[in-house]
Amino acid sequence: MKIVSLALIIIGISGFVLFCCAQTERRPFVGAAKLLDYEVFKTKVEPIFLKKRGDHARCYVCHENSRVAFNLVPLSAGQDGWTEEQSRRNFQMVSALIVPGEPTKSRLLMHPLDPRAGGDPSPLGVHDGGHQFSSQDDPDWMVLADWVRKKVSTDSAQ
């Protein structure tokens, strides 16, 4: 009887560990912001959200104060960029859509990427803003990917 109980406990613990691992794979790492470089975000990544790229609507046009997870802070009146405090808030929000070190597992990169170029045919539905990046060679997509790939050490992280 004791052996059976012990076996059940071990199976239960193993199942829990496996479940946690699976969740880590599927969901962005909770502490992602600690592993991402804020300065790179502010100087290289954030400007992409305001950049006019071809015939695409800018990210900001749809994601300013939006209902979805990618929800950018509205610019202050008369400003064409975010303040330090606003950028920090954007950084925290965007970090939740990133798996540090894993661009192709990061929703921020995969959702607006053309599915024919590897973008996610997500069960959440297609990106309502269309295929903002036609390939993983898109220069702006590569900036995002580089930022995600280069994890910073937790000691030096902001």
Added chain:
Amino acid sequence: MQSSKTASQNQPGRYLARLRALSAVLFGLVLAASLQASTVRVYIVNDGGTTISIIDPATNTVVGAVHDVEGPETIHFSPDGSQGYIAKRAESILNILDTKTGKIIKRVPLSGRPDDLAVTPDGKLVAVNIQDKPGALDIVDAKSLENIKTIPTPNGQWLHDVIVTKDSKYAIAGQPDGDEAVVFDLVGQKVAFELPLDEGIMPLEIQSNADGSGKLLFLQLRRTNGFAVFDFAKRTLVAKVNFPEVQGGFKLRDAFSHGMALSPDGKTLLLASRPNNAIYAYSLPDLKLLGSVQLPEIKLANGTTLGASPNWIAFTPDGKLAYISNTAANSVSVIDAEALKLVTNIPVGEAPGKIGVLLIPSGKR
């Protein structure tokens, strides 16, 4: 609630230049259209882009575009074709277009960012549903071009899609997060009643009685691969209809059924199913399934396929053709509404969404 200003609003010079360009393009198109009698044009709003594509249903080709409308949200026209109403996602503004001159004649401030709009059949009012919280219905007088009333939603939830009854007395909008349809009294300019459901409401349509009053109200639901039918006068649920089950299908979390249009004669209802990647036709009032039309699939490098993600549907005024915007495929499918056959797929801009149909009656130009 007034939304915050966008970057484009912060640059009035650039905006005015864009407005002039937009006006010039529209003017050329309208002028060309005026050479024909009784002209029809189908306007496709490219949600993820900066244009609205214009299709000539006589040839099913793109014959022009409205340019420099970044993040367009919706476009519709007055019944006589004299005015167009254009809204952009990031602006709390309704742009009024004079289709004869092609000029934006007024920018009407709204209470928040618009989601969609509907013009009453008598042409007197434009009902604009607001997608910012707290949700509201703005009523714009089509003659004075003033926003004459903002009616807040009872529960503070945002509104998605809006339709009006043929007698011009009611506007109805859905709440994807509020699980109810809100019916607005356009005469008394107040909330008339609410229709609560057990899930969010996506697009809507209404069938009319001979006197123009509402008969059957059709609602697409957030997590149902089908639709609900209400008796509008009795305010009771008549039926919930599920689309035929298909093997496999395209997986989604929600918004299974999005896009619906009632034929001009009120006898046929077309609805889109995203998991089934198809359009279904039902006869009214018996809700008999008449048939379906498969939409194009997107082939991926790994051998799998994606659905076209049908989004919105609109009929031509004669009811012969229906246009379906395919958000994932960047295309519009044209269907022969009687034969239920796919006529063609037309490439358009980025992430096509809502559809406006312009009819300029013969003798109007």
